[in-house]
Amino acid sequence: MKNKYTILLIFxxxxxxxxxxxxxxxxxxxxxxxxxxDEKTNENKNLYIRENNNKTKDFENVEKANINKNNTQDNNIININSADKETLKKLPGIGDSIAENIIYYRENVSLFYDISDIKNVDRIGDKTYERIKNLITTN
Incomplete structure (x- = not known):
């Protein structure tokens, strides 16, 4: 009898x-x-899937080589999602190592969705951000 109750309880x-x-x-x-x-040139067409934990996966619909060929817009605003090292170094307070940090961050961690996201990059704080915020864009 005890065995039947044990089996029933487990079930x-x-x-x-x-x-x-x-x-x-x-x-x-x-x-x-x-x-x-990118509505001006219509070259940058990416689909971003953001999960609940805010990690981003980038699925490209266009060849990566064609993304924003200029890296800068007409008024010298630099796109931090596509600019190369030399272009990033034109920003005040950005040297070789910080430019490399920006490129590393966008390629290995996440693209920048807002210009304030650049403060997540190592060695970019509030002072550097205040100097460059009017000179950068994310689209």
């Missing part, structure tokens, strides 16, 4: 666990979609 625990797992929502199942395009 009920298993069933309740299955029901709990199947009805609990998965946190990262919702993705936010946004499309970022």
């Amino acid at each position: 009920l625990c298993l069933i309740s666990s299955c029901i709990y797992i199947s009805t609990t929502p998965y946190d990262n199942s919702t993705l936010n979609f946004s499309i970022n395009t």
Whole structure:
């Protein structure tokens, strides 16, 4: 008799666990979609998928070599998502190592979605940001 109750208890625990797992929502199942395009040249067409944990995956629809050929716009505003090292060095307070840090960050961590995101780069603080904020863009 005791053996029957043990088997019944194990069976009920298993069933309740299955029901709990199947009805609990998965946190990262919702993705936010946004499309970022460079409207002036229409060359930069990327699809960015941002997960709930704010990590970004970049899926390119266009060859990466054709993204924003100029790296600068008509009024000398520098696109920090596509500028090369020499272009970044034109910004006040940005030398070789900080330019390399910017390139490393956008290639290995995340693209910049807002110009204030550049403060996440190593060795760029509020003072440097205040000097360059009117000279940079992200699109």
